[in-house]
Amino acid sequence: MTDPLEPFRELQRRRVDRIGVVLLALLGVAFVAVFARVVQLQIRPGDALQQHISEHVSARHEYASRGSLLDRRGRIIATSEGARRLIIDPTLVKEPYGALVNAVAEVLNAEPHVIGQRLMGAISRNQQRAESGRPPSRYLRMGDILEPWQHARLKTLREEHEFACIQFEVCQVRTTHAIAGIGGVIGKVGKDEQGLLGAELAWNESLRPESGRLRFVHDGLGEPLWARVGGHDQASEGDDIRLSIDLVLQQIAWEELATGLEQADAAGGRIIILDPTSGEILAMADQIRDVPALVPFDSESYGRWLASGARGFHPRYETIRPDPGRASDDPALSRSRCVEDLYEPGSTFKPFMWSVVTERGLATPEEIIPTHQGRWRAPNGRVLEDVYAARELSWSDVLRHSSNIGMVQVTTRLTDAQMRSDVLRFGFGRPTGVGLPGESPGLVTPASRWSSHTQTSVSMGYEIGVTPIQMARAFSVFARNGDLAGTLPPVRLRAVTAEQLHAETKTRVLPDWVSYLARDVMVAVADAMSRRAQSNYRDEPPLNYSLFGKSGTAKIVRPDGRGYLKRQYNSSFIAGAPVAEPRIVVLVVIDDPGPSRIENRSHYGSLVAGPVVRRVVRRSLQYLGVPEDASPDNATASAR
Helix, strand or coil, X not given: CCCCCHHHHHHHHHHHHHHHHHHHHHHHHHHHHHHHHHHHHHHCCCXXXXXXXXXXXXXXXXXXXXXXXXCCCCCEEEEEEEXXXXXXXXXXXXXXXXXXXXXXXXXXXXXXXXXXXXXXXHHHHHHHHHHCCCCCCCCEEEEEECCHHHHHHHXXXXXXXXXXXXXXXXXXXXXXXXXXXXXXXXXXXXXXXXXXEHHHHHCHHHHCCECEEEEEEECCCCCEEEEEEEEEECCECCCCEEECCCHHHHHHHHHHHHHHHHHHCCCEEEEEEECCCCXXXXXXXXXXXXXXXXECCCHHHHHHHHHCCCCCCCCCECCCCCCHHXXXXXXHHCCCHHHHXXXXXXXXXXXXXXXHHHHCCCCCCCCEEECHHHEEECCCCCEEECCCCCCEEEHHHHHHCCCHHXXXXXXXXXXXXXXXXXXXXXXXCCCCCCCCCCCCCCEECCHHHCCHHHHHHHHCCCCEEECHHHHHHHHHHHCCCHHHCCEECCCECECCCHHHHHCCCCEECCCHHHHHHHHHHHHHHHHHHHHHHHHHCCCCCCCCCCCEEEEEEEEEEXXXXXXXXXXXXXXXXXXXXXXXXXXXXXXXXXXXXXXXXXXXXXXXXHHHCHHHHHHHHHHHHHHCCCCCCCXXXXXXXXXX
């Protein structure tokens, strides 16, 4: 029997189905709308929400230390240490502001009104940011690096007075130890661990650390909730760099140079200790003395003095290039005069010219050269004089007695092109590549302007500008043994390994026999200097080490570039020791010895720079543990 209500029930079921479909469709649309909104909020949230979203996502920086600069024996020269700076969160500052301002000013040793102005300025800027819909700034740095007691005091203030706005920023501060005149060599580090000067700049990429960062989500109170996957970048320390400098040798060089400057009443001085085998700079320093008698150069007054017959002494003029950075409290800002400032080497240049003439077979050590009793007019009309007056000298004695007359006569056997190329082969006229910024390439007269006057001047160490570091490297050709004899070492400010030395490409400058022969001749020069030093300075202990070397005394170029000053000099001495197996080359340049030394003719390089070299050699070789060898002749013979 058919149910009479069935049609009504079927109609009701269809109605329910339609309602269900509609509801399901509405739910689907709502889900899609919600999903789309979530996606939109994640990708491009509105300005009103951006502030709240950004406040709950933070990043915590992880600091890593910059690599340390070490001396060749691993002693710390410069290192980075953890420190803190005071940070004020302006959004947490509460009125009244006076107590906070006074407390912070007292700890920082600052004027309260200065602290107050900075704080009120930050608060005012945050109000302007709020009006434009931007989030407030919560970072206001106050002062520089905090001392430990300042950090402790500020922490106490924050706890006792509920100064929640007082916060601290962790940072790195670079500390340099045992300067002893190498501030300009070590250099300086700026913000973000970036090297700015010196070795800090030269090896910045290796020294610089990579800071880490941890990104996390926090709640409204700032407490971390979770870290995102991949949100952690690991921090990495910078590499330590071992320099070639030896801090003990650096101190020896600094002390003995200072003593030499006082003894000579000099305006300044420069010193380098170099390992001739490896080319490593073991010590390098320069000093400038405060000499009240120095006056700025004046061309007119100097011209009047010349016109009067040039009798007596002209004023003692300033001859060292000004260095404003040296007057600052930061030694790193001083100019490194050993790599930047030129000087004319005088007779210390003669071993190079003597060697190339001998190598070319233009003179033999035994050849007799007329030296005209110490005074001679050259074919170009230039009058030359010798300190050691003799009728004639052997070619070896020309170098031993530093005869200008003998040197000029023989070097004229070189063509202009030969002499200039011989100068260049020793590395003059180009930077050594030591890596320090500001290095001068030196000055060699261009071939187009080379003249007979140039030929005469260069043979005596004039009309050529060199740096101390160039001279020390070039002289090393006489201080290397075996396969290295007569070769030019690369100059290094970074310590090298035995493997690096073994792989070094040899730059040959002279045949080995010529370098040994020049060394033999210079033994007598150094021996004479040493005996005079011990005689002049009664408290000088015996040297007990053999050495070979050469002195030089050169007039200083007038500051206006028009010739030379008549009564001011640069005096120098360069030596290698010990003779048989040279371990060090030492160069000392005494800038402008005092008038009294000139008046009594004791301003020569062997008398003012030589004793400094002698003391440095003795103390340095003792420190290095080199056995004493008091017999130079035997030592020289054993070098073969």
